[in-house]
Amino acid sequence: MAQMGRPRTFDRQAAVEQAMFLFWQQGYESTSLSQLKASLGGGISAPSFYAAFGSKEALFREAAQCYLDTFARVTECLWDDSLAPRAAIEQALRQSASMQSEPGHPPGCMVALGCMSAPTAEHAAVAAPLTASRARTRAGFVHCVKRGMASGELPADMDAVALASVFDSFLSGVAIQARDGVGYAVFDSAITQVMRVWDVSRLTA
Known part of the structure; x- marks a missing residue:
């Protein structure tokens, strides 16, 4: 036996x-x-x-x-319609950048980095939860932009996906830079700059 x-x-x-x-x-x-x-x-x-x-x-x-049940929840505010859409985006960026740079755990984001070494079809099923999480965050940015368009804060003919991609791409870049040792102070200033993309778009509304 x-x-x-x-x-x-x-x-x-x-x-x-x-x-x-x-x-x-x-x-x-x-x-x-x-x-x-x-x-x-x-x-x-x-x-x-x-x-x-x-x-x-x-x-x-x-x-x-x-x-996903713990650290990744920093971007769930993108779906909180009690927040103004711009505020929801800024909060998601700052919370995520802070989490990714804090001590006590590996730097960066597991959702962004956990399966980067395994992108093949063989591991697609393994990566599926992280892929779905990235898609949810991307959709959350789109959701906020569309809310801004609906309220008149952003132009009605705004390309929601394109503007959302600015914020989503920035967040993906944070994961790489945090892994390289870039600290939160840099991200904090950078987020202030990237939010001006929203403000410039709003001025043309």
């Missing part, structure tokens, strides 16, 4: 969070199964790993969901 893995003695949720940080720092492909087994709960055997998580792919999905 095959030997069973030792009983699980680690905190499963804490292990998922540890995996999240590894995937966030290194990406999906660059994080090996041996690294995961060595790190989670102070080290677990292969049988214990598979009994707890099933596979590396399944663990990544759990880790990604953990990120």
Whole structure:
């Protein structure tokens, strides 16, 4: 009879969070199964790993969901219609830039960086939650621009997708620069500048 893995003695949720940080720092492909087994709960055997998580792919999905339920919520204000649309965009940019630069976790954004090393069709299903999150944020920027158009704050003939892409592209760039060590003070000033794109558009309304 095959030997069973030792009983699980680690905190499963804490292990998922540890995996999240590894995937966030290194990406999906660059994080090996041996690294995961060595790190989670102070080290677990292969049988214990598979009994707890099933596979590396399944663990990544759990880790990604953990990120989406916590750190990624900094951009949910894009869907808060109680905020003025410009304010919602600025808040999303500042909250995300602050989160991506703060100590205590890897710099940058797992949604933007977690699967950049694994863009192939083979890993499309693994990356799907992060892809969906990026699409939701992009749609949130469009939502805010369209609210600005509907209220008369922006021109009615504004290209909503194009203007939204300015803010979405900026946020993607923050992820790369934060990983390179750029601090929040730079992003804070840059956000003030990028919000002038909205203001210039408003002046022509």
